[in-house]
Amino acid sequence: MRYYIINSEGREVSFDLSYVSEDSLNTKKFKLRSKEDSVDLTYYVRSLAGKSYISEDSRSWTKLPSLKSKDGLVNINENLNIYRGFKPSGLSNAKAGNLVTDMPGKIVKVMTTEGAVVNEGSTLLILEAMKMENEIKAGISGVVKAVHVTEGQVLESGFLMIEIEE
Amino acid sequence: MTKRILICNRGEIAIRIAKAVRELGYIAVGFWTDNELEPPHLEYCHEWLHLKGANNTETYLNMNQILVHVKENKIDAVHPGYGFLSENTIFAKKLEDLGVIFIGPHSVAIEKMGDKAISKQIAKKAGVPVVPGSVGEIENAAEALKIANEIGFPVLLKAVAGGGGKGMRVCLSKDDLDKNFEAVRREAQSSFGNPGVLVEKFILNPHHIEVQIIADKKGNIYHCFERECSVQRRHQKIIEEAPSPFIGTDESLRQKICETAVMLAKAVDYDSAGTVEFIMGEDKSFYFLEMNTRIQVEHPITEEITGVDLLVNMIKAALGDELDFSSQDEIKINGHSIECRICAEDPVTMLPAPGKIASFDYTFPQGVRFDHCMYEGFEVKPDFDPMIGKLIVKGLTRNVALRKALCAIKSLHIDGIKTNTSLHEIIIEQENFVAGQYTTNYISEIKPQDKVVGLMRETALYKKALAIEIEGLRE
Numbered sequence: 026m027r028y029y030i031i032n033s034e035g036r037e038v039s040f041d042l043s044y045v046s047e048d049s050l051n052t053k054k055f056k057l058r059s060k061e062d063s064v065d066l067t068y069y070v071r072s073l074a075g076k077s078y079i080s081e082d083s084r085s086w087t088k089l090p091s092l093k094s095k096d097g098l099v100n101i102n103e104n105l106n107i108y109r110g111f112k113p114s115g116l117s118n119a120k121a122g123n124l125v126t127d128m129p130g131k132i133v134k135v136m137t138t139e140g141a142v143v144n145e146g147s148t149l150l151i152l153e154a155m156k157m158e159n160e161i162k163a164g165i166s167g168v169v170k171a172v173h174v175t176e177g178q179v180l181e182s183g184f185l186m187i188e189i190e191e
Numbered sequence: 192m193t194k195r196i197l198i199c200n201r202g203e204i205a206i207r208i209a210k211a212v213r214e215l216g217y218i219a220v221g222f223w224t225d226n227e228l229e230p231p232h233l234e235y236c237h238e239w240l241h242l243k244g245a246n247n248t249e250t251y252l253n254m255n256q257i258l259v260h261v262k263e264n265k266i267d268a269v270h271p272g273y274g275f276l277s278e279n280t281i282f283a284k285k286l287e288d289l290g291v292i293f294i295g296p297h298s299v300a301i302e303k304m305g306d307k308a309i310s311k312q313i314a315k316k317a318g319v320p321v322v323p324g325s326v327g328e329i330e331n332a333a334e335a336l337k338i339a340n341e342i343g344f345p346v347l348l349k350a351v352a353g354g355g356g357k358g359m360r361v362c363l364s365k366d367d368l369d370k371n372f373e374a375v376r377r378e379a380q381s382s383f384g385n386p387g388v389l390v391e392k393f394i395l396n397p398h399h400i401e402v403q404i405i406a407d408k409k410g411n412i413y414h415c416f417e418r419e420c421s422v423q424r425r426h427q428k429i430i431e432e433a434p435s436p437f438i439g440t441d442e443s444l445r446q447k448i449c450e451t452a453v454m455l456a457k458a459v460d461y462d463s464a465g466t467v468e469f470i471m472g473e474d475k476s477f478y479f480l481e482m483n484t485r486i487q488v489e490h491p492i493t494e495e496i497t498g499v500d501l502l503v504n505m506i507k508a509a510l511g512d513e514l515d516f517s518s519q520d521e522i523k524i525n526g527h528s529i530e531c532r533i534c535a536e537d538p539v540t541m542l543p544a545p546g547k548i549a550s551f552d553y554t555f556p557q558g559v560r561f562d563h564c565m566y567e568g569f570e571v572k573p574d575f576d577p578m579i580g581k582l583i584v585k586g587l588t589r590n591v592a593l594r595k596a597l598c599a600i601k602s603l604h605i606d607g608i609k610t611n612t613s614l615h616e617i618i619i620e621q622e623n624f625v626a627g628q629y630t631t632n633y634i635s636e637i638k639p640q641d642k643v644v645g646l647m648r649e650t651a652l653y654k655k656a657l658a659i660e661i662e663g664l665r666e
Binding site: 026028030038040042044053055057064066068070076077079087088089090091092093094096097098099100101102104105107109 | 546547
C-alpha cells in the first residue's frame with residue numbers, strides 16, 4: 026500500500042508498504058520502499074497482549090500505537106495527515122481543482138458528472154492502482170467543469186481526470 | 192442511608208474526587224453534558240446525571256440547574272473540584288441554605304480570601320508578611336520616593352487598575368523612579384482609564400512557594416508542608432515539586448513559612464483543604480500573595496510526600512468526621528515528588544491545541560502516578576482547560592524523582608494532538624532545573640521551548656504507517 030504523510034505546509038513523505046509473509050512464530054514481515062529517498066527496509070510485526078510490536082531485526086521490539094488511517098498524527102509540534110492508498114487531490118502540485126493521477130491506474134468507478142456541485146473531500150472517482158482501490162476526492166468545493174475519464178479506462182501517471190471550478 | 196456526593200466538575204479532578212468518594216463508601220454522582228457525552232470520570236461514578244447545555248455557562252457554571260439536580264437527587268454533599276464554582280461564595284451559601292454540605296471551607300472564608308484587598312488586610316492583621324508598599328495610590332514622584340526609601344529599592348510602579356503585565360515598571364534607583372513615574376501614570380490612563388499608581392517592593396528573582404492546609408470543623412488546622420511552583424508560563428504553573436528545592440534543607444525557614452500559613456488559616460477559621468500562596472525573594476524573605484480556598488491541581492505531590500490523602504480528608508472534614516491524623520507531628524515529609532502538567536498545547540508557542548487523541552500509551556517506571564482523563568478517541572475540546580493529565584513521580588530524593596520523571600515523560604506517547612511532553616522532557620534535563628536553581632522567570636529566561644524541534648523523523652513515521660497497515664489488515 027502506498028502511504029502519504031503530509032504536514033500542514035504541504036511537506037510530504039511517501040512510501041510503499043507491503044505485506045510479505047507470515048513466518049512460523051506468528052511474525053508478519055513487511056517491506057517498506059521509498060523510491061525518492063532510496064529507502065528499502067524490512068519490518069517484522071507481532072502481537073503481544075492485544076498490542077502490535079515492531080522490529081527491524083526480529084530481536085528488539087517496540088510497541089506500535091493503535092492508529093487508523095483517518096487519525097491525524099503529530100510529530101513533536103506539527104500536525105501531520107496520513108493517507109493510506111491515496112493522496113487527496115488538491116494537495117498535489119496541480120491546480121487545486123484539477124484531479125491528476127500520480128501513478129498509473131485504472132478507473133473503477135466514476136461517481137460524479139459534469140455540472141455537479143461537489144464539496145471538498147467528497148469522493149469523485151475510484152482509481153485502482155498498486156492493486157488497491159483508491160478514493161479520489163475533491164480538493165476544493167465547486168462545480169465539476171469536466172470529466173475526462175470513463176469507467177474501465179487505463180491511465181498513465183499525470184493524466185488529468187476531472188476539473189473542478191470554485 | 193449511604194451519603195450521596197455530587198461531583199460538580201469534569202476531567203481528571205472529577206476522577207480524583209470520585210476515587211475518594213468510593214473509598215469512603217459513599218455514592219459518587221457525576222454529570223455528563225451535551226458537549227461531553229462520554230466523560231471518562233463517569234467510569235468512577237455510580238450515578239450519572241445529565242447536566243443540560245452545550246457550554247460551561249449553561250452547565251458547570253449554571254448554579255440554578257445544578258441546585259435543581261441537588262434537590263431532585265437527594266444529594267448530601269457537593270464537591271466543586273477546582274475552577275468552575277469552586278470559589279463561588281454564592282454557590283456555597285445557597286448549598287448551606289439548602290442544608291447541603293459544600294465540600295470546601297465555610298462561605299465567609301471563601302468570600303474574605305477571594306477579595307485581594309480584604310485578604311491582604313486580614314493577613315497584615317494576623318501578622319503575616321505582605322509585599323511592602325504604598326497604602327492606596329500615590330500622587331507624585333516625591334511621595335513614591337519617600338515610600339521607596341522606606342521599603343528599599345528596587346521597587347515596582349504599577350497601575351492600580353492594571354493587569355497582565357501592562358502598566359508596570361521596575362525602578363532600581365531614584366533616577367528610574369523620577370523617569371518612570373509620569374510614564375506609568377500615562378500608561379495607566381491610556382490602558383485602563385485610571386491614572387492611579389501604586390508603589391511596592393519589587394521581589395528580584397522570585398519563587399512561587401505555597402503551603403498546603405488541611406483543617407477540620409473542630410478548629411484543628413494542619414499544614415502538609417510546601418510546594419514550589421516556580422516553573423510557569425502566562426502565570427500558569429506547568430511543573431511543581433515538593434518539597435521546595437529553594438527552601439532545601441533550611442528547616443527553620445520551612446517551619447516558619449508553614450506556621451505563617453497556619454496563622455493565616457486560623458485568622459479566617461479555615462475548615463477545609465486550602466493553599467496559602469507566597470512569593471519568596473532571593474534573600475528568602477517571603478510575602479503572602481493569596482489563599483486558594485479549594486483543592487488545587489498540584490495537590491498530588493503533597494499527597495505523595497506526606498502520605499496524606501487530601502481529597503479523602505477534605506470530604507471527611509466537610510462531613511464533620513475525624514481526619515486520618517490528629518496531630519501535626521504525624522505529618523512528615525518523606526521523599527521528593529514532581530508533577531508535570533500534560534497539556535494539549537503546542538510545545539513551542541504554548542498555545543492550546545485541541546483535537547482527538549488517536550493513540551495513547553505508556554510504559555512507566557516504578558513510582559509514577561498518572562492522574563488523567565485520556566483514552567484513545569478522547570476529544571480535547573476548546574471548551575475546557577487544555578490540561579489533560581498530571582504525571583506525578585515520587586522518589587527517595589530529588590535526584591531519584593528527576594530520574595523517574597525523565598523516564599516517565601519519555602515513555603508517555605500521545606498521538607493525534609499536540610502536547611507539551613517534549614517541553615517537559617527538555618526542562619527535566621535542563622541544567623538549571625536539575626540543579627534546582629530556577630525562579631518564576633525560568634520559562635522567559637531559559638526558554639526551554641526553543642529547544643523543541645519538530646523534525647520529520649522518517650523512521651518514526653514509517654512505524655506509524657505500519658500501525659495503520661496492521662489495523663487495515665485486521666479489518
